[in-house]
Amino acid sequence: MNVSEAIQSRRSTRYLDPTHKLTDDELRKLLSASMLAPSSFNMQNRHVVAVVDQEVKDKLKAAAWNQDHVGTASAVLVFAGRLKAHRATDRFLRDAAKEAREMFEAMIPDFYEGKLELQREEACRTVGLAAMGVMLTARELGYDSCPMIGFDPVQVSEILGLDEDHPPLMMMPIGKATAEPHPRLGLLNMEEVVSLDHFENRAFTGEIEN
Amino acid sequence: MNVSEAIQSRRSTRYLDPTHKLTDDELRKLLSASMLAPSSFNMQNRHVVAVVDQEVKDKLKAAAWNQDHVGTASAVLVFAGRLKAHRATDRFLRDAAKEAREMFEAMIPDFYEGKLELQREEACRTVGLAAMGVMLTARELGYDSCPMIGFDPVQVSEILGLDEDHPPLMMMPIGKATAEPHPRLGLLNMEEVVSLDHFENRAFTGEIEN
Numbered sequence: 069m070n071v072s073e074a075i076q077s078r079r080s081t082r083y084l085d086p087t088h089k090l091t092d093d094e095l096r097k098l099l100s101a102s103m104l105a106p107s108s109f110n111m112q113n114r115h116v117v118a119v120v121d122q123e124v125k126d127k128l129k130a131a132a133w134n135q136d137h138v139g140t141a142s143a144v145l146v147f148a149g150r151l152k153a154h155r156a157t158d159r160f161l162r163d164a165a166k167e168a169r170e171m172f173e174a175m176i177p178d179f180y181e182g183k184l185e186l187q188r189e190e191a192c193r194t195v196g197l198a199a200m201g202v203m204l205t206a207r208e209l210g211y212d213s214c215p216m217i218g219f220d221p222v223q224v225s226e227i228l229g230l231d232e233d234h235p236p237l238m239m240m241p242i243g244k245a246t247a248e249p250h251p252r253l254g255l256l257n258m259e260e261v262v263s264l265d266h267f268e269n270r271a272f273t274g275e276i277e278n
Numbered sequence: 279m280n281v282s283e284a285i286q287s288r289r290s291t292r293y294l295d296p297t298h299k300l301t302d303d304e305l306r307k308l309l310s311a312s313m314l315a316p317s318s319f320n321m322q323n324r325h326v327v328a329v330v331d332q333e334v335k336d337k338l339k340a341a342a343w344n345q346d347h348v349g350t351a352s353a354v355l356v357f358a359g360r361l362k363a364h365r366a367t368d369r370f371l372r373d374a375a376k377e378a379r380e381m382f383e384a385m386i387p388d389f390y391e392g393k394l395e396l397q398r399e400e401a402c403r404t405v406g407l408a409a410m411g412v413m414l415t416a417r418e419l420g421y422d423s424c425p426m427i428g429f430d431p432v433q434v435s436e437i438l439g440l441d442e443d444h445p446p447l448m449m450m451p452i453g454k455a456t457a458e459p460h461p462r463l464g465l466l467n468m469e470e471v472v473s474l475d476h477f478e479n480r481a482f483t484g485e486i487e488n
Binding site for chain 1: 315330395405413415417440
């Protein structure tokens with residue numbers, strides 16, 4: 069499936085076949101997509117827990133206001149941040165040339181250390197980038213998904229054993245759709261959300277291709 | 279280009295042909311990709327300013343520590359959040375059925391109102407999701423990109439006329455690459471960033487396909 073088709077056909081889907089299972093190869097492809105997404109300074113400041121065990125899915129469902137698709141998904145990916153990733157330069161700069169490594173080692177820790185809000189925002193950006201790659205890959209594999217923040221992060225952390233450094237920032241049921249998605253609630257037009265050269269210049273008009 | 283190829287070939291690229299221009303159709307395709315990305319409660323809590331005017335690109339470059347590719351890009355997309363999107367339910371729920379509209383109207387403002395950190399984090403997630411769709415679309419169109427947070431947000435807001443409700447959360451030069459990207463600095467292995475069913479269970483081992 070090409071990129072445009074995947075983007076245009078991706079919709080958040082809540083009706084999933086509870087009997088369907090992903091193959092290991094499919095799961096690895098989905099996880100690889102998350103890993104190849106970019107991150108600030110290459111910190112890769114995220115950790116994904118892929119939940120396929122039904123008992124764990126059911127616990128996550130209870131922690132997500134009993135939303136059905138958390139229980140019926142073939143896999144539920146929980147995207148956690150890694151807030152202190154900036155401290156691990158030896159990890160994410162390990163293949164860097166000496167000059168680049170020294171430059172980044174001097175720059176990165178100072179940019180993030182002690183700034184918890186920035187660390188969390190950075191993790192949210194990183195998770196968003198990774199999650200979109202996963203959802204488009206799911207489309208290519210014939211699956212649908214639903215990114216969610218409607219869950220209790222404390223309960224989810226307890227269920228999955230996540231620590232303070234790895235807060236859950238997004239949950240994503242993935243599976244085989246059993247129904248068409250709902251009609252869109254209200255896709256905004258281009259002039260409402262896009263400007264050209266200056267915020268006040270809403271130069272693009274009309275609905276988008278969809 | 280299919281999704282897997284786009285994900286595997288996407289790299290942050292800093293060497294762009296300053297003479298290359300995007301067609302209007304290409305720019306619209308890139309912007310459409312940002313608009314079709316999901317967002318929490320469908321709030322579409324983002325605004326993209328597409329900068330193609332060289333004078334504005336040069337100002338942005340100065341506000342981004344003089345990084346070359348901001349000046350040489352065919353277009354620089356600035357992804358702003360829209361922090362108070364939750365107040366505009368009449369806008370993003372306008373096509374919703376009465377029952378869904380009433381449910382969400384009762385739920386959404388209360389979820390976000392008065393919670394500035396949550397509003398910013400939500401905007402960062404939304405911007406990340408949108409940005410990845412744009413970068414993969416750029417690959418499909420034969421272009422490269424580079425997501426950045428290395429800029430002064432106050433200066434960028436002044437240059438583009440962004441208000442407090444629309445903070446710039448990511449900048450993205452897009453253009454025609456003139457050189458191969460640098461080797462990766464250190465792509466982490468699957469067992470370092472992925473777990474199965476529980477955070478402590480690093481079940482997937484080895485490097486990813488790349």
